[in-house]
Amino acid sequence: MTDRTAIKQEVGRTLLSFAEALDREEFGPKVRVGLTTLGSELEPIHLVKGAEAAVRRSPGLEVVLIGPKVDTTLETVEVNDEADMHKVMEKLLDEGSIQACVTMHYNFPIGVSTVGRVVTPGFGREMFVATTTGTAATHRVAAMVKNALYGIITAKAMGIENPTLGVLNLDGAKQVERALKTLKSNGYDLNFSESVRSDGGSIMRGNDLLTGSADVMVTDTLTGNIMMKVFSSYTTGGSYEAMGDGYGPGIGEDQKRIILILSRASGTPVVANAIQYAASLVKGNLIQVMKDELAKAKKAGLDDILAGLTAETKKTEATEEKITAPPKEIVTGSISGIEVMDIEDAVLVLWKAGIYAESGMGCTGPVVMVAEERVAQAAQLLAKAGYVGMEGDTC
Template identity: 70%
Template sequence: MENMEIKKLIGKTFLDISEAIQSGHFGTKVKVGLTTLGSEHGVENLVKGAELAAKDSSDFEIVLIGPKVDTELEIVEVNSEDEMHKKMEELLDSKYIASCVTMHYNFPIGVSTVGRVITPARGKEMFLATTTGTASAHRTEAMVKNALYGIITAKAMGNPNPTVGILNLDGARQVERALRELDTNGYKVNFAESMRSDGGAVMRGNDLLAGTADVMVTDTLTGNIMMKVFSSYTTGGSYEAMGYGYGPGIGIDYERAILILSRASGSPVVANAIKYAAKLAQGNLAEVSKREVKAARAAKLDEILAGFTKETKKESSDEEVAMPEKEVVTGSISGIDIMDLEDAVQALWKAGIYAESGMGCTGPIVLVNEGKMVEATEALAKAGFIAGSGSPC
């Protein structure tokens, strides 16, 4: 009997050594927390997800924070959601756990979460930036921050140069201009190219399904809806069966690695979220965040963001701008935000160029005479309506 126990011990020792060599992690494993109160599917659903993750936990350990249950996993016992989140924060701040997965957690303004999904068209993983929280009260400023948060998360997950696409929403062109300015100033942004024939960094629905970009930038409410669709389109919505959850809360100067699950998340998503949390901890998420924020600020991030919210003097809307003589307008200039479209037309009229507003296949466009495309594009760029040259649809 003793010989059998010795053989088991020797076997486990060699297995541990083998796993350490394969994973590249030696010594103490990282500990990942999971809070177990608050799910629409009960405590058992969360514990089952943790036990599924534990089967693949060669380089991390799981700590449950919640009521006592029948499991071999470590439990820090609490009996209410308020107590649970306080204990979670205490364990994170003391470094007893490196990251934690939870539900219904209130982040401060400035922090939003980066989800991780598997796209249905090609089975490609994609980061949705962002899915819960609020990076800024100003929508466009928030989306620029969301892009940075997505890049931070992708890099912490081991992708050194993630591609970035911007979902075709109101404000997308302003976000693109800001990111291109950041790139010009020295903070590298690796823009994705849409799979559609006209390309560009502004992504359409096809790109969402195919996972064209590693990081898909969106406003948080849209990102939240997309997370729910990607996670539960096969189940009718009441049970999220796929993906990795709503992801880590990222923010400038925010250090806690707290990942969010929906109350509708099923045990497969719970398991994946725990693995997501473990890998982010191993990738030193907090350090990556500090490094990337520092680099972005060196490229004038703060000044670019201030440009969205500062008070600017605008021409009175009552000012009469004479319309130039009408011309045939078959040339189209894209890259203008819907909210700026009529102002862009007025700016061209003021410059003596006849223009009309329209809606192309990629969004808002300004229509001008083909012979005046270069002149009109330069005028719009000088006035700050576009980042560069427009392109026909």
């Protein structure tokens, strides 16, 4: 046997061994991520091509499309209605057919907000933006404190053991910083970053957004949403998001599903990145990390800190009454146009009238969700109470 023949045989054995290892899942268990394909402002092909690209890049990743049948070799669960699509998505997640899903226009409850990930243009650093959609709390400063924790949870699930944290210089930033420092002094492990500006500190300036001075950048959700759109589409003129990993996973105390958000303008590269982001969060055991970190924060006095921040918030007559929820109903109808600070009071107005309702985040901001057949009645009650216009905006 010649040396050349021996080398060929050895290479063949190595490749065969590699293939067998993949079959035995020695490179980690397979991860199945769903992608819903209805609701984009772009043609469906952009979503499908993104899913196919993610699969090509990642051995062991399987993507399940949820939406209309399209020309692809990827597994597809056929759904032709957007409302049904999210019901199917939730069913697949709950039964374990998929472990995470990437979607658009999904209503998270109040208390849940999403952590996006971008590549900053200054030094090409990855940065988590906490948060980008949803509402962690109806009190601005309390929400930003929770956003900080949500960013840390996501970064840790992505493999960053001790992520650095900065607070963007917005209204309430100093209060947020004080609250987080109290949490740290009480025993919760926080690693504050330093601004690149000469005076340093953990309050981040615009320069820090460009350089990626912190692994986790804390902001209010609306500002974070704008930041994501700018980072994702500043090279394309805004109509097509070409960069970054999307708006990220919904994080919150009662969140049991790994659901990541895309914009309706997210293009093929962002779709592919978001799917890989989802797969990495599954491998990083996001749900368990979330439970562990929130438990540590609560042990360090998180609840008391948040209560102190909201203690001065004026309570309305509705919140002072003891109102119990009517029997629970399936809520697929939504009413928008309500200020986030009023959303819980609006829910109580409907409860008082015997209509079951929940708060959430919809296509244009906070929504009150009720049964489809109760939307008109609920909108009239909320209009009469002054929470919405007489037309009762619906998403």
